[in-house]
Amino acid sequence: MLDEGKKPLVSIKDLKMHFPIFAGLLRRRVGEVKAVDGVSFDVMEGETLGLVGESGCGKSTCGRAVLRLYDITSGSIEIDDREIGATPQTELRDMRPTMQMVFQDPQASLNPRMTVEDIIKEPLDEHTKLSDAEKRDKVGELMDAVGLNRKFAKRYPHAFSGGQRQRIGIARALALNPKFIVCDEPIAALDVSIQAQVVNLLEDLQEQFGLTYLFISHDLSMVRHIATRVAVMYLGKIVELAPREALYAEPLHPYTKALLSAVPEPDPSLARTTERIILQGDVPSPSNPPQGCNFCTRCPSVMDICKRVEPEYREVQPGRFTACHLYNDTNDTAGQTAGHEAQELTNKENST
Amino acid sequence: MPDGALPVLDVRDLKTVFQTRGGEVHAVNDVSFSLKPGELLGVVGESGSGKSVTMMSLLGLLPSPPADVRGGTVNFDGDNLLDVSPEKLRSVRGGKIGFVFQDPMTSLNPVYQVGFQIMEPLRKHMGMNKREAANRAQELLELVGIPDAKRRLDDYPHQFSGGMRQRVMIAIALACDPQVLIADEPTTALDVTIQAQILELMKELRDKLGMAVIWITHDLGVIAGIADRVLVMYGGQVVEHAPVQDLFGDPQHPYTRALLKTIPSIAGERAARLTIIEGQPPIMAGAPTSCPFRDRCDVAMDRCAVQNPPRYDLGDGHDAACFYDARTGGPRDA
Ligand SMILES: Nc1ncnc2c1ncn2[C@@H]1O[C@H](COP(=O)(O)OP(=O)(O)OP(=O)(O)O)[C@@H](O)[C@H]1O
Ligand SMILES: Nc1ncnc2c1ncn2[C@@H]1O[C@H](COP(=O)(O)OP(=O)(O)OP(=O)(O)O)[C@@H](O)[C@H]1O
Ligand code: SF4
Ligand code: SF4
Ligand SMILES: [Mg+2]
Ligand SMILES: [Mg+2]
Numbered sequence: 001m002l003d004e005g006k007k008p009l010v011s012i013k014d015l016k017m018h019f020p021i022f023a024g025l026l027r028r029r030v031g032e033v034k035a036v037d038g039v040s041f042d043v044m045e046g047e048t049l050g051l052v053g054e055s056g057c058g059k060s061t062c063g064r065a066v067l068r069l070y071d072i073t074s075g076s077i078e079i080d081d082r083e084i085g086a087t088p089q090t091e092l093r094d095m096r097p098t099m100q101m102v103f104q105d106p107q108a109s110l111n112p113r114m115t116v117e118d119i120i121k122e123p124l125d126e127h128t129k130l131s132d133a134e135k136r137d138k139v140g141e142l143m144d145a146v147g148l149n150r151k152f153a154k155r156y157p158h159a160f161s162g163g164q165r166q167r168i169g170i171a172r173a174l175a176l177n178p179k180f181i182v183c184d185e186p187i188a189a190l191d192v193s194i195q196a197q198v199v200n201l202l203e204d205l206q207e208q209f210g211l212t213y214l215f216i217s218h219d220l221s222m223v224r225h226i227a228t229r230v231a232v233m234y235l236g237k238i239v240e241l242a243p244r245e246a247l248y249a250e251p252l253h254p255y256t257k258a259l260l261s262a263v264p265e266p267d268p269s270l271a272r273t274t275e276r277i278i279l280q281g282d283v284p285s286p287s288n289p290p291q292g293c294n295f296c297t298r299c300p301s302v303m304d305i306c307k308r309v310e311p312e313y314r315e316v317q318p319g320r321f322t323a324c325h326l327y328n329d330t331n332d333t334a335g336q337t338a339g340h341e342a343q344e345l346t347n348k349e350n351s352t
Numbered sequence: 353m354p355d356g357a358l359p360v361l362d363v364r365d366l367k368t369v370f371q372t373r374g375g376e377v378h379a380v381n382d383v384s385f386s387l388k389p390g391e392l393l394g395v396v397g398e399s400g401s402g403k404s405v406t407m408m409s410l411l412g413l414l415p416s417p418p419a420d421v422r423g424g425t426v427n428f429d430g431d432n433l434l435d436v437s438p439e440k441l442r443s444v445r446g447g448k449i450g451f452v453f454q455d456p457m458t459s460l461n462p463v464y465q466v467g468f469q470i471m472e473p474l475r476k477h478m479g480m481n482k483r484e485a486a487n488r489a490q491e492l493l494e495l496v497g498i499p500d501a502k503r504r505l506d507d508y509p510h511q512f513s514g515g516m517r518q519r520v521m522i523a524i525a526l527a528c529d530p531q532v533l534i535a536d537e538p539t540t541a542l543d544v545t546i547q548a549q550i551l552e553l554m555k556e557l558r559d560k561l562g563m564a565v566i567w568i569t570h571d572l573g574v575i576a577g578i579a580d581r582v583l584v585m586y587g588g589q590v591v592e593h594a595p596v597q598d599l600f601g602d603p604q605h606p607y608t609r610a611l612l613k614t615i616p617s618i619a620g621e622r623a624a625r626l627t628i629i630e631g632q633p634p635i636m637a638g639a640p641t642s643c644p645f646r647d648r649c650d651v652a653m654d655r656c657a658v659q660n661p662p663r664y665d666l667g668d669g670h671d672a673a674c675f676y677d678a679r680t681g682g683p684r685d686a
Contacts, residue, residue, distance in 0.1 A: 021503075023506070033511075052543070054543045056512075056516050060514060105514060159377075163399025185541060190570060191396075191397070192570060192572065192616075193611065194398070194399050195570070196614050196628045200626055218543035221615075222616060225623070225626060259544065259545060262545045262547075263544050263573070284499060287500065
C-alpha cells in the first residue's frame with residue numbers, strides 16, 4: 001500500500017536552515033542556531049504528512065523553509081517538479097498561489113486594520129481576475145466552510161476570539177485553491193468540536209481537490225486522525241518517519257516512544273495512573289547539539305556508540321525510516337524485533 | 353482540596369458587553385465562580401464562549417470603549433477589583449495575580465529583549481536590582497524548560513519558537529510568586545512532553561506557595577490531568593460546574609455531553625470522521641432570554657425558547673444550567 005503509483009509533489013533533500021547568533025558589543029557572529037539541520041522527506045500527491053516533535057525542535061522553521069519564506073542555508077526543495085531551493089524571491093511570486101501556509105500565530109499574521117472580508121479577499125485581489133460580486137461570494141463560502149458566521153464579515157480581527165482568528169487564517173489560505181498547504185498548528189487554538197470541523201474540512205478539500213498537506217502539530221491524537229504518514233522531529237532532524245498506523249502501533253525510535261507515552265488521557269481516573277516515559281535531562285540547545293546521536297543526552301536506551309557516532313537516517317523496514325543505532329542490523333529483522341522488545345521491557349522496569 | 357478555606361478570588365455576576373457598529377455583543381453574562389487557595393480551576397468551552405473576555409474583564413484589561421463591564425463584583429484580597437484605582441489594579445496585575453495571555457506574540461513586545469521583559473516585573477513589584485533580576489530571570493526560563501537560558505535572555509521574541517514564547521509568558525506570569533495565576537490557553541503551542549513538565553511545575557508551585565490557578569484550555573486531557581474543578585462555558589455563560597471526576601464521569605449539561613463525545617482518541621479504533629457538534633454558535637446580540645444552546649440541543653423543550661435556565665445546584669459541588677434533568681431523563685421542576 002506504499003503509495004504505489006503516487007508520486008511526490010514535494011521532495012526535500014538535506015534541507016538546512018541555520019540562523020546566525022550575534023553577540024558582544026560588535027554583534028559579531030559567534031555561532032548558529034541549527035534550527036533545521038539536514039532533513040529529507042517526500043510528501044506524496046494527495047497525502048497528509050504529519051510533522052510532530054517537541055517545542056523548539058524546528059517544525060515551523062522547516063515548514064517555512066519548504067515554502068521558501070526563508071532563504072535557506074542549503075539543500076534541495078522540489079515542489080511540483082520545480083526546484084526552488086535557490087530560486088530568488090522575486091521569481092517565486094507566480095508559484096505562491098499553489099503553495100500556501102496557515103500560520104501558527106493567528107494574531108500576528110492578520111492585519112489589524114483590515115476587515116475579515118478584506119483579509120480573506122486579499123489573495124483573490126492579488127492573484128485572480130474575479131469580479132467584486134464573485135469575490136464576495138467566494139469569501140462568504142470560505143467563511144461558511146471554516147464555521148465563521150457571514151454576519152461577521154465587516155468586523156476587524158480584534159473583535160474575534162483566538163479560535164475565530166485562527167479560522168480567518170485558514171479561510172485565507174484556502175482562497176486560491178492551492179495544491180500544497182503547510183498547516184502550522186492550524187487547530188491548536190480551537191475547541192475540540194471546531195478542531196474536528198476544521199480537520200473534516202481539510203479532509204473534504206483534500207478529497208475534492210487532491211490537496212496535499214504538511215500538517216505541523218503537537219496534538220498526536222489529531223495527527224493520528226489526519227495524517228497518512230508521520231515524521232517525528234527532534235532537535236532539527238527527522239528521527240523517524242512511518243505510515244500512521246505503524247508509527248502509533250509500534251514506534252521504533254526511543255524519542256517517538258516517549259512522545260507517544262506522554263499524551264494526556266482525557267479520563268481523570270486513568271490520567272493520574274497511566275505509565276509515562278518521562279524524559280530526563282534538558283533539551284540540548286540547537287546551537288550546540290551533542291556529539292553522536294542528538295537524543296543521546298536523554299535517551300533511555302543510550303549505548304556507548306550513540307555518544308560517538310551519529311546514527312544514519314535510513315529505511316529499516318519497508319516504508320519506515322529511522323535514525324537510531326538500535327536498528328543498525330536490519331538484515332536480521334526478526335532477531336532485531338525480539339531484541340528490541342527485550343530492550344523495551346528493561347526500559348519499562350527502569351522507568352517505574 | 354482545602355475545603356472550607358476562604359476563596360482567594362470570588363467573581364459574582366460578571367457582565368461584559370461590547371459596543372460595535374453592528375450593535376451590542378453580550379460576551380459575558382452573569383458569570384460567577386470562586387477559587388480557593390491552592391486550587392486548580394479548569395475552564396473549558398466553545399471557541400468564542402467568553403472565556404478570555406471573562407478573565408480580561410476581571411483584570412480590567414479590556415479597552416473601553418468598546419468593552420463595557422456592566423456589572424458584578426470581583427473580590428480579591430479585600431478589594432472589589434472592578435472598583436479600585438487603575439494604579440492599584442496595575443500593581444495587582446503582574447504582582448499578586450499573574451496572567452498568561454492567549455496570544456504570546458502580541459503580548460510580548462517585539463522591540464525588547466526577552467530577558468528585559470522578564471526582569472521588568474521583578475524590578476517593579478519585587479524591588480530587585482538588575483543583577484538579582486537577571487539571575488531570577490535565567491532561573492525562571494530554566495524552570496519552564498528553555499535550553500541555554502542564560503544566552504537566550506538577550507534574544508528578541510521573534511527568535512523564539514511559538515512554544516518558547518508561550519513559556520516566556522508563563523515565566524513572566526510566575527515571576528512575582530503570584531497568589532493567583534490566570535493562564536489562558538498557555539500550552540497550545542507546546543508538545544506533550546513540555547506540557548507535562550509545565551503541568552508538574554504548576555502542581556509544585558501550588559503545593560509550595562499555595563498558588564491558585566485558573567487554567568483555560570481546549571485540551572480536555574490536560575483538564576483531566578490537573579484540574580480540581582471545572583467550569584464549562586457556552587454562549588457567554590457558565591453552563592456547568594463540577595469537580596473534575598464528576599464532570600467526566602457524570603456530565604449533566606447537553607453541551608458538556610456533546611463536547612466530551614468530540615474528543616479523538618489516541619488508542620482504539622480510528623474514527624473515519626471526527627464527531628462535531630452540529631449547528632452554529634449563538635450570536636450573543638442581546639441579553640439572553642432563552643437557552644443559548646437551544647438550536648443545537650437534542651433534548652430542547654418549549655420552555656428553553658422563552659427562558660434562560662439558571663444554574664441548578666445538583667449537590668456535591670456540581671451545578672448545571674439546564675431545564676433537562678439528565679439523571680431522570682425528564683424536565684427539571686423549577
Ligand atoms: N472587541 C470586541 N468587539 C466585539 N466582540 C468581541 C470583542 N472581543 C471579543 N468579542 C466577542 O466576544 C466573544 C467572546 O470572546 P472570547 O475571546 O472571550 O472567547 P473565548 O471563549 O476566549 O474563545 P477562544 O477559545 O476562541 O479563545 C466572541 O464571540 C468574540 O467575537
Ligand atoms: N528568526 C530566528 N532567529 C534565530 N533563531 C530562530 C529564529 N526562528 C527560530 N529560531 C530558533 O530555531 C529553533 C526552532 O524554532 P521553530 O520555531 O522552528 O520550532 P518549532 O518546532 O516550530 O517549535 P514550537 O512547537 O514551539 O512552535 C528554536 O530554537 C528557535 O529559537
Ligand atoms: S541512537 Fe542511541 S541515543 Fe540515539 S535514539 Fe538510538 S539508542 Fe538512543
Ligand atoms: S436548557 Fe433546554 S435547550 Fe438548553 S441545554 Fe438544557 S435542554 Fe437544551
Ligand atoms: Mg512552531
Ligand atoms: Mg480565548
